[in-house]
Every structure is written in C-alpha cells, then in structure tokens.
Amino acid sequence: MKFIHTSDWHIGRQLHNQSLLEDQRHVLAQIVELAVTHEVDGVIIAGDIYDRSIPPANAVALLDEVVNRLVNELKIPVIMIAGNHDGHERLGFASRQMRESGLHIIGPLKPTLTPIVLKGDTGDAVFYGLPYADPATVRHLFESEVSTHEQAMVELLEQVHKHDSQGLPKVVISHCFLDGGSESESERPLSIGGADKISPSLFTPFSYTALGHLHGPQFKGEPQVRYSGSILKYSFSEQHQKKSVTLVELTAEGEASIELLPLTAMRDVRIIEGELDTLLEAGKADLHRDDYLMVRLLDKRAILDPMGKLREVYPNVLHLERTGLMANNSQLAIGRDQIKKGELDMFTDFFSQVSGEPMSEAQQTVMVDTIDELHKQERTS
Incomplete structure (x- = not known):
C-alpha cells in the first residue's frame, strides 16, 4: 500500500x-x-x-x-x-x-x-x-x-x-x-x-x-x-x-x-535586509527577484517612496520594515513584541496595567471562554 x-x-x-x-x-x-x-x-x-x-x-x-x-x-x-x-x-x-x-x-x-x-x-x-x-x-x-x-x-x-x-x-x-x-x-x-x-x-x-x-x-x-x-x-x-x-x-x-x-514553488517567500542602495544594486543580478519578499531596510535616514524604488527592481515586495529607523526606538520595539503575543497574554497585560493587580483564575477562565467563542465565530463566518 x-x-x-x-x-x-x-x-x-x-x-x-x-x-x-x-x-x-x-x-x-x-x-x-x-x-x-x-x-x-x-x-x-x-x-x-x-x-x-x-x-x-x-x-x-x-x-x-x-x-x-x-x-x-x-x-x-x-x-x-x-x-x-x-x-x-x-x-x-x-x-x-x-x-x-x-x-x-x-x-x-x-x-x-x-x-x-x-x-x-x-x-x-x-x-x-x-x-x-x-x-x-x-x-x-x-x-x-x-x-x-x-x-x-x-x-x-x-x-x-x-x-x-x-x-x-x-x-x-x-x-x-x-x-x-x-x-x-x-x-x-x-x-x-x-x-x-x-x-x-x-x-x-x-x-x-x-x-x-x-x-x-x-x-x-x-x-x-x-x-x-x-x-x-x-x-x-x-x-x-x-x-x-x-x-x-x-x-x-x-x-x-x-x-x-x-515541492517547487513558482516564487519563493524570502526576507532580505540591507540599505536601499545596496539592495537595489544586488537586485539587478538576482535571478530570483520575482520572489515574494519582505524587505528590512537598515537605512537610518528618511527615504522618499522606498517601496516604489524597491518594486522597480523587486516587483513582488509585499512588506517593508524600516528596521534602521526603529533601531533606537524602544517603544516601537516593545510594540512589536506585544503584537507577537496571543490575545490572552495581551489582555492579561492590559488588565494588570489598568487595575494594578493580576487577573484572578476565575477572570482568566471567563476570558479564555470568550476568546475561544470569538475564534469559533470567525471560523464559521
């Protein structure tokens, strides 16, 4: 078999x-x-x-x-x-x-x-x-x-x-x-x-x-x-x-x-990073520049229309991160960490900050049931 x-x-x-x-x-x-x-x-x-x-x-x-x-x-x-x-x-x-x-x-x-x-x-x-x-x-x-x-x-x-x-x-x-x-x-x-x-x-x-x-x-x-x-x-x-x-x-x-x-995909899914001028120059010789890309720009200066410039060389840039600009911004770094957390962790943090005390076991149970029900509704909608 x-x-x-x-x-x-x-x-x-x-x-x-x-x-x-x-x-x-x-x-x-x-x-x-x-x-x-x-x-x-x-x-x-x-x-x-x-x-x-x-x-x-x-x-x-x-x-x-x-x-x-x-x-x-x-x-x-x-x-x-x-x-x-x-x-x-x-x-x-x-x-x-x-x-x-x-x-x-x-x-x-x-x-x-x-x-x-x-x-x-x-x-x-x-x-x-x-x-x-x-x-x-x-x-x-x-x-x-x-x-x-x-x-x-x-x-x-x-x-x-x-x-x-x-x-x-x-x-x-x-x-x-x-x-x-x-x-x-x-x-x-x-x-x-x-x-x-x-x-x-x-x-x-x-x-x-x-x-x-x-x-x-x-x-x-x-x-x-x-x-x-x-x-x-x-x-x-x-x-x-x-x-x-x-x-x-x-x-x-x-x-x-x-x-x-x-399995071989039509286009790969990749993350590339570097300064804009370096990436644009490298893209001219990149045989896979049609891949789906996330680009992390390391430039620390403001750039006019970076996405437009990138897409002239890499037509399938789907997401752009200004990593260089964010490097010294601790608040943005904290924000990105928060996004990665699950709904329960995020609400638990929020509750603690607002009320000044952690959630009780009973309150956590209510939130788990509520979020589960929202996920279930999302699946059936």
Whole structure:
C-alpha cells in the first residue's frame, strides 16, 4: 500500500493581499504528477483544503480541477477531511454520492465512524478520517464530559481502537495540534492557553497518522506520527521551511517507510535586509527577484517612496520594515513584541496595567471562554 500524505492546501489564500491561486495551481499540478510517478494507491489530504469556510469561486474551481484529474482521469482514490479553516458542511456536500467514484470527503464530524478501505498492489489498509472538531462538538455528539482537545481526541480514537480491521494496517487522518509541534505565524490557533495541545502518544498504536494543521513538515513521538506541512509558504516566518508531500509505503504487517517528496514553488517567500542602495544594486543580478519578499531596510535616514524604488527592481515586495529607523526606538520595539503575543497574554497585560493587580483564575477562565467563542465565530463566518 502506497499513498501520498498532504495537507493545508489553503486554496484561495492571500499573502499580504497577494493572491496565491496561480502559485497553488502550479504546486498542486506537481502533486498530481508525483502521484502518477510513484504509482500511489491513494492521496490523503489532512484538512484545511480551503483557506476559509466560504471559499471564493475560483478556489472551488481549482479544487474541482485537481480532484477530477486524480479521481476521474487517473483513477486514484482521494480522502480529504475538513480542517479548522474549512466550512465542514460545505466541504462535505454530496460526499455520499461521490464515495463510489473514489472521492471520500469527511466534512462534519459524525457520531459513527466510517472506515475507508483502500486497496493496494502489495496489500490493503483501513483509513479513519477524523475532521477537526472542538471539545464542545465532541461533547454534544457523544454526550461525554470532555473539556480539552486531548480528551476529545481520546473519545474519537476509541472508535478506531474498537473497529476490527481484519488484520489490515490502520491509518488515522486528523487535523489537530500535537504537543511540542513547531508552529508558524500563518496557522490560526485552535484554542488558547494550551488547551488545544494533544499528546503524540495517542497515535503511536497506529501504522501511520496523517496529520494536518502545522505548516512545517515534522513528526512527533514516533516517525509515523507526522505532519506533511503546507504546500506553500504562507508567511514570512516559513522562509526557511522546505515544502514537500510525504510518500508512505505500508507493508502488509503495517510497517511504514516514509519519503519526503519536495515541492517547487513558482516564487519563493524570502526576507532580505540591507540599505536601499545596496539592495537595489544586488537586485539587478538576482535571478530570483520575482520572489515574494519582505524587505528590512537598515537605512537610518528618511527615504522618499522606498517601496516604489524597491518594486522597480523587486516587483513582488509585499512588506517593508524600516528596521534602521526603529533601531533606537524602544517603544516601537516593545510594540512589536506585544503584537507577537496571543490575545490572552495581551489582555492579561492590559488588565494588570489598568487595575494594578493580576487577573484572578476565575477572570482568566471567563476570558479564555470568550476568546475561544470569538475564534469559533470567525471560523464559521
């Protein structure tokens, strides 16, 4: 059994207001070709198919194009689950009708698990899709007293443990945040205060766990408990990440061999810094000056229209920082540190400064619930 594990396509995403749709089309075509080249028995997409719950029409058209190529033309089954960015009901529309064609979409979480058997030349495997679900959703569906993401995952995995796979390897597909995972700035938090973190040990009993949510390729606990990472760099914090999909080959006994297959973007995402004149001169010989760039200018003097000057050489400068001007401004430095903090930390600091005393445990609980509810509304809006 051989399959490709990918996730976090975020179709329709923008980077600093720059549409990435053509960049996504370019790299998704590579994934299709890799599926053909390696003669895989399936493609697994572990959530965040779209970038928002109501995707634009051109994003839907691109997904339709890719899925049609894989499922209808190449006859390669596809399993996709909803992530925290996806509109679960919209993604799951007509999923029962599509199942027979080889397209398996797990949108909203259901109280009954539906195992999916994929057939391979060297053996079959059973796949269990667990779409993103917060503790409140699991509590309602299963009438259980869960309050954290880990408790909710334990509840969901209980069905996987109980299911008789007839000796076939078990593969879990999930969209969650494992404790100890390396984050990027482009990932939307699932919760706050650490309540979203799940122990990697929950997944070690399975032959392979295909994870989505974290954008850097990585594994936690065991090599077979793995994030494939996003298909593109979706923030400048990811500039040093090497994007890939994961090729997994399972033996009949459930042993997994893993290979990372690199993806090549149309344009890289980079940060460059220096004084304006130096950067402009270097740009004339830069073969990759069309990359998406954040520029940190070290000049300490005022400059007329620095962005316009930069874009004459680097057409895709998306963000400009006047690092030189800010170097001696401690207040601005403090402000930037504040921006990096989470909502709860920022409000806690604000409360302490205004009231002169720290928040009580009860007050923190109220704020955690309030911010969680705002994030939930944002995901469904």
